[in-house]
Amino acid sequence: MADVEPDIRIQAADFDVAEEIARLTKGRKDIGAVVTFTGLCRDEAGRLSALELEHYPGMAEAEIRRIAAEACTCWPLQGLTAIHRHGKLNPGDNIVLVVTASSHRQAAFEAATFVMDFLKSRAPFWKKEHGADGSEGDWVEAKEADELAISGWKR
Template sequence: MGGSTVVPTVRIQQEDFDLAEEVARLSAAGSNIGAVVTFSGLCRDEDGRLSALELEHYPGMAEAEIGRIAEEAIRRWPLTGLTAIHRHGLIVPGENIVVVIAASSHRQAAFEAASFMMDFLKTRAPFWKREHLIDGTPGPWVDATEADETSTRRW
């Protein structure tokens, strides 16, 4: 089972983050780190259709839910560190939306924890996405897909 002394870093922020800085920060926190797995999600342009993606969240609730998901990951895998950062606001194609960084003594735990975190972030964290189209019109609010829901069932 996982390491109960690990305290996850969870941030919801409008400003961008630096992936290399975040990895360095997590890696510096422990000497028994043998693997660091990162997942970073970027805003797509949907084949030239999108000018931006708008992300809204419930302040406080979003952090709490991501914190619960992170604590579950820490209980399930022997992690030495865990970071989850999710942006909100207007994000243009090519910019960062989310990063999950999982550190462990061994690669398998880090891979599985990062994948678990993303599957549940996509389906359980209270965020809403709205597409802004290249022609200047706002698009629809976007829901999690059935494929996202299916991914969570494997855990």
């Protein structure tokens, strides 16, 4: 497998998907597939005005780096970028981006799915809902579906 150093960032600022693809593929002629996943803030059928994301600095980066490094050992990747935002985000705002690059599409798809499944379940982020009616909601509980998603991966 290629020796890939994943680009991991946790930031308040937005990201540009096209810029991140260009950064990952610049000057590379061995890449045949790029897969991106962008997670967006939803309004939950008009119920939410914002979603507040907090993380455990240092630990969140380390966990995402560990997940990304594992993906790089399991699939033949030429590049991997994972960006997760924090702070108060409005519906429609970007939350998370995973970009995987490989010679072939299957590896890129599988690695991106793996990273998202584990990032969502294992990286130390917390989400607090802010209601459209001005109320401050509760912290969002983990979903059983997220745990089920990672249980299907053989490691």
